[in-house]
Amino acid sequence: xxxxxxxxxxxxxxxxxxxxxxxxxxxxxxxxxxxxxxxxxxxxxxxxxxxxxxxxxxxxxxxxxxxxxxxxxxxxxxxxxxxxxxxxxxxxxxxxxxxxxxxxxxxxxxxxxxxxxxxxxxxxxxxxxxxxxxxxxxxxxxxxxxxxxxxxxxxxxxxxxxxxxxxxxxxxxxxxxxxxxxxxxxxxxxxxxxxxxxxxxxxxxxxxxxxxxxxxxxxxxxxxxxxxxxxxxxxxxxxxxxxxxxxxxxxxxxxxxxxxxxxxxxxxxxxxxxxxxxxxxxxxxxxxxxxxxxxxxxxxxxxxxxxxxxxxxx
Amino acid sequence: xxxxxxxxxxxxxxxxxxxxxxxxxxxxxxxxxxxxxxxxxxxxxxxxxxxxxxxxxxxxxxxxxxxxxxxxxxxxxxxxxxxxxxxxxxxxxxxxxxxxxxxxxxxxxxxxxxxxxxxxxxxxxxxxxxxxxxxxxxxxxxxxxxxxxxxxxxxxxxxxxxxxxxxxxxxxxxxxxxxxxxxxxxxxxxxxxxxxxxxxxxxxxxxxxxxxxxxxxxxxxxxxxxxxxxxxxxxxxxxxxxxxxxxxxxxxxxxxxxxxxxxxxxxxxxxxxxxxxxxxxxxxxxxxxxxxxxxxxxxxxxxxxxxxxxxxxxxxxx
Ligand SMILES: Nc1ncnc2c1ncn2[C@@H]1O[C@H](COP(=O)(O)OP(=O)(O)OP(=O)(O)O)[C@@H](O)[C@H]1O
Ligand code: SF4
Ligand SMILES: [Mg+2]
Numbered sequence: 329x330x331x332x333x334x335x336x337x338x339x340x341x342x343x344x345x346x347x348x349x350x351x352x353x354x355x356x357x358x359x360x361x362x363x364x365x366x367x368x369x370x371x372x373x374x375x376x377x378x379x380x381x382x383x384x385x386x387x388x389x390x391x392x393x394x395x396x397x398x399x400x401x402x403x404x405x406x407x408x409x410x411x412x413x414x415x416x417x418x419x420x421x422x423x424x425x426x427x428x429x430x431x432x433x434x435x436x437x438x439x440x441x442x443x444x445x446x447x448x449x450x451x452x453x454x455x456x457x458x459x460x461x462x463x464x465x466x467x468x469x470x471x472x473x474x475x476x477x478x479x480x481x482x483x484x485x486x487x488x489x490x491x492x493x494x495x496x497x498x499x500x501x502x503x504x505x506x507x508x509x510x511x512x513x514x515x516x517x518x519x520x521x522x523x524x525x526x527x528x529x530x531x532x533x534x535x536x537x538x539x540x541x542x543x544x545x546x547x548x549x550x551x552x553x554x555x556x557x558x559x560x561x562x563x564x565x566x567x568x569x570x571x572x573x574x575x576x577x578x579x580x581x582x583x584x585x586x587x588x589x590x591x592x593x594x595x596x597x598x599x600x601x602x603x604x605x606x607x608x609x610x611x612x613x614x615x616x617x618x619x620x621x622x623x624x625x626x627x628x629x630x631x632x633x634x635x636x637x638x639x640x641x642x
Numbered sequence: 643x644x645x646x647x648x649x650x651x652x653x654x655x656x657x658x659x660x661x662x663x664x665x666x667x668x669x670x671x672x673x674x675x676x677x678x679x680x681x682x683x684x685x686x687x688x689x690x691x692x693x694x695x696x697x698x699x700x701x702x703x704x705x706x707x708x709x710x711x712x713x714x715x716x717x718x719x720x721x722x723x724x725x726x727x728x729x730x731x732x733x734x735x736x737x738x739x740x741x742x743x744x745x746x747x748x749x750x751x752x753x754x755x756x757x758x759x760x761x762x763x764x765x766x767x768x769x770x771x772x773x774x775x776x777x778x779x780x781x782x783x784x785x786x787x788x789x790x791x792x793x794x795x796x797x798x799x800x801x802x803x804x805x806x807x808x809x810x811x812x813x814x815x816x817x818x819x820x821x822x823x824x825x826x827x828x829x830x831x832x833x834x835x836x837x838x839x840x841x842x843x844x845x846x847x848x849x850x851x852x853x854x855x856x857x858x859x860x861x862x863x864x865x866x867x868x869x870x871x872x873x874x875x876x877x878x879x880x881x882x883x884x885x886x887x888x889x890x891x892x893x894x895x896x897x898x899x900x901x902x903x904x905x906x907x908x909x910x911x912x913x914x915x916x917x918x919x920x921x922x923x924x925x926x927x928x929x930x931x932x933x934x935x936x937x938x939x940x941x942x943x944x945x946x947x948x949x950x951x952x953x954x955x956x957x958x959x960x
Contacts, residue, residue, distance in 0.1 A: 535738040541694055542733075543753045543804070544725035553752070557743050633743060633788040 329629070329636070336625065340618035347614035348398060351607050352391055362407040362601045381407060381603075394607070403608030408600045414608035417593055422612070424499065425582065425589035428509055429574050436513035436520060436574070441563065443517070444524025445551070448532060459521065466518035471577055475511045475584040482507065497586040508585040512577050516570050523566055528559040557631060564628050568621040575613060643710065645670045645812055645844040646691070646729075650704035653686050653695065653868075657916045661686055662868040666846075668812060673838055673845040675855040675876065677891065678865035681912055684848045687865075688814050691846070692729055693721045709811060727757045729812045730805035732834075735821040736797035740789040746773070746800045747785030750807055757808040772803040776833060795826030799833065806837060812844040813837070820850070831858060852895045856880060864888045867913050867923035874949025884951040886928045922954065930955060 363377045378384050382393065397404060403414035443463075447456040466474075482494050495504050531537065532555065540554045579591035586592075590609060597605035629636040644667040653661035661683040668674045676684050689695050690703075693716070706713040709728065716724065733739040740749060750769035754760055760768065766785070773781040776799045789797060798818060805813060815834060819827040835858055838845045847858060855862055855876060862880070863873040864887065872885040883889045890908045910927035913919055922928070925935040935954050942952045 535733060535735060536741040538694065539731075539733060539739045539801075539804075540741070542692060542725055542731045544722040544727065544756055545752075546722060549756075553744075554741050558741070631743070633745075634790050637788070637791070 333622065333626070336622045340615075340622060343618050344611060344615050348395065348607070348611045349391075351610045352394060355601075355603055355606060356387055356390075358601065360601060362603060381405075398611065403611070404604040406597075406602055406605050408597070408602045408605075414604050417605060418590060418608065418612055421588060421590040421593055424587060425575075425578050425591050428505065428512065428582070428587060428589060429571075429578055431505060431509040432513035432574050432578075433516070433571060434513075435510055436516035436570070437567075439513070440517040440520025441524050441560070443521035444526075444563075445528050445556075445559070447521065447525040448528035451529060456525075460525075463518040463522050466514045467522075471511060471515060472580050472584060474514060475508070475581055478507050478511050479584070497584070499585075499587045504585075504587075508581050508587060511585075512574060512581045515577065516573055519573075520563060520566070520570065523563050524559060527562045528555065531555050531559045534558075561628070561632055564624065564631060567627070568617075568624045571620045571624075572617050575617065644668060644707070646708045646846075648691070648703060648706045648713075650702075651687065651690060652702040653683065653690055654700040654702075655696075655698060659915050659918075660868050661690070662915075662919075664865070664868070664870055666691075666863065666870070668844040668846050669860070670811070670844050671838060671842040672860040673835070673847050673858050674861045674863065675859035676846060676848045676863050676865060677850065677852065677855060679891075679908070679912060680850075682865045683868040684865055685816055688731070688816050688846065688848055691814060692725055692731060693718075694725075694731075723757075726753050726805070726810065727808045728810050729814065730808070730810040732798070732801055732805050732813065732815040732818045734817040736794055736801045737789070737821065739801055740797060742789055745786055745788055746792065746797075750785070750800065750804045753804055754807050769803070769807070772807055773800065776800075776803045777829075778803075793826075794822045795829065798822060798826075798830050802830070802833060802837070806841070806843075809841075810843070812846070814846045814848075816848045817850065818847075819854070834858070852880065852892060864891065867919070868915060869923065869952070871924065871953070872949060872951040874947075874951075878948045882947045884945055884947065884949055884956060885924075885953050886930050886955070887924045888951075890927075922952070 361378070361383060363374050375384075382390060385393070394404075401415070403418070406412045406414060406417065409417075443459050447459045450456045479496050482496050486492050486494070486496075494507060495501075498504055537550060537554055540550045545553070575591075578589060579595050581587070582589040582592040583595055590612075593605065594609045594613075596602075597609065646666070646668040648667075649665050651661055651664040651666070652659065664683075664687055666674070666676075666687070676687070678684055686695065686699070690699075690701050693701075695701055703714070708724075713724075740746070744752075747766055747769045750772060751762065751765035754765040754768055755762060758765075770781045770785050773785060778784050778796055778799055784792065784796070784800075792800065802818075813834070818834065819830050822830060831854060834845060834847070837843055845858075847854075849855060859876045861874065862876040863870045864879070864885065865871070866887045872879060872883065872888045879888065880892070883892055887908075894908050908927060913923050913926065921934070921936045921938050922931075922940060925931045928935065932954055940952045940954045940957055942950050943956050944950050945956050
C-alpha cells in the first residue's frame, strides 16, 4: 500500500511539472503582456517594468528561473497588484474557496447519495421520475444561469417579505454561504444522484441482499449494513473528478456572488494577463487536485477490502 | 405431522403463471429433493416458502402449515422472525451470496445478534465456533477474512454456518453445490446430510443431479412447468418412475461411467407459461401423449408402486 501511495505521488509530481510547463508556455504564447494597459503609458516605462519583472530575459532562462523558484515554493510577485506576493494571495483567498467548496461538496454528496437511493428504491415510480427529471435539469443548465436565477429568487423573496432574508451576494457570514454553495454543488449533486441510483439498483439485485433478507433483516438494516457501502464504491471513484468540477465551478460562482475566493482572483488574473498569479494559482490548483485524487484512492481502499488488502489493484 | 406442508401454491410474475398449484411436505430430519429442468419454478417455489419472492411476484396458496403454525396469517414483521430463526436458506453461489465488504465472522455474527440476545462479542465467538464445527480449519483467522479471500467450498461452509446459526428447524438449499468444484461438492453435501441427521433439520434440497438425490433424499418431487408431476419415496420413484417426464429426466442424466454419446436430452422445449394450459403441460414433448392429454389435466393419483403422479396413463379407464 505504501509503495502504491509513493508511486501515485511521484506520478502526481510529474503531472504538476507538466501543468507548470504547459501554463508557462501557453502564457508566453498569448499576445501582449500585463503592461499593455494604460498603466504603462510610455514605451520607456514599459521597458522598465518588463526589466523589473524579468520579462526581457530569453524565454528559456525565464522558464528555468520560474521552475527554480517554484521548487522553493515561491510563486513570485503579482504583476498587477503592487508588491503582493502570489503566495500571500493564495494563502488569504484559498481558505474562502475551500470553505465554499467543502460545503458545496457536502451538500452535493449527501443530497446526491440520498436522492439516488430514494430513486432506486422507488424505481420507475413517481419519486424516481421526478428526481430524474430534476437531475436532467440540474446537469443541463449551466451554473451561471442557475446562479443568476438564485439571485433573482433571493431578491424577490426579500422584496415580498419586506426584510432581508438572505444576502444576494458577498461574503462574511453563514447566510452568505448557503446559496452559492448549493448553486455550486447542484450539478455535482445531480451527477452523483444518477450514479448512486444506478449502482444502488445493481446492488439491490445482488445475491447478498437476498441473503440479508433471508437473515430476517429489515429494509433499513439492509440498507445501512449491506447496500450503502457497496453502492458507494462506484460513487467514491467519481469523487476526484467531482472535486475538480466543484473547484473549477467555484471560479464562476465566486465571480457572480462576489465572493473573495481564489477562483475570483484567478479569473481576474487571466483577464489582466497577470503571469505570476495565473501560473501560481494554476500550479497550486493542479497540485491540490493531484493530492485529492490520491486521497480518494486511499478512501476507496478504506471502503473496499479487496483494494485495501491487495494493494491498489482494481 | 409434517414439519412443513403447503398446498396449492401459485406464483404469478406479470402475465406468467410460473408455479401452478404445487403441494409440498417436508418431514423433520429428512431430506426432500426437488428436481426438474431449468426454469421449471424450483427456485421461485423455494423463495416463496420464506416469503422472499421479488416484490412484483404474486403468491397464492391454500393451506400452509409450518411446525404446527398457520403461516397464512403472518405479516412481513412476523416473517422476519421466521427467516433464519426457523427456516434458513443456503444459496447456489456462495461467491455472490456473501457481502464482499464484510468479514465472514461479521456476517455470521449479524444473524446471531439479530435473533438472539447475545452480545456482539459472544456472537463473534459463536460464529467462530460454528465455523470450526463445520470443518473450517483456523476458524478465528478465517472469521476475520473477507469473502474474496476464501475458496468456494469454504465460503459455502460459511454460508451453511450462517444458515444454521440460529438453530432453524428447516433448511432450504437451492442447488448448494452447482457453483463448486467437483471435489468439494461431496463434502458440502455430506455436511448438509449430517446436519439433517444430527439436528433433526428438515431439508428441502433443490438439485439437477439425480445421483445426489439418490444419496441424500428420502423423498423426491419432480417438477415440470410449475407443477409437481411425480412425488414419493426417492427409491421408488427412481427405480420405477411412473411419469413420462421423470423417465425422460432419468434418461437425460449421465450416470457414472457412461459414455457421453449415450446422453440423450429431452426433445422439445418447456411450454410458454403466459398462456393457460388446460391439459398436461408435458404433452407436446411426451412420447406417450394421447388426445385427452392436451385437453384435460389428469388427477393426481397414488399408484401401486407407492408414489403420486399426475398422468393419464395411470387413470383407471372407467
Ligand atoms: N424475478 C423474476 N422476474 C421474472 N421472471 C422470473 C423471475 N424469477 C424467475 N422468473 C421466471 O420464472 C421461471 C422459473 O424460474 P426459477 O428460477 O424458479 O427456475 P428454476 O427451476 O429454479 O431453474 P434453474 O434450474 O435454472 O434454477 C423462469 O422461467 C424464469 O424466467
Ligand atoms: S398425461 Fe399424457 S402427455 Fe402427460 S405425461 Fe401422461 S401420457 Fe404424457
Ligand atoms: Mg433455480
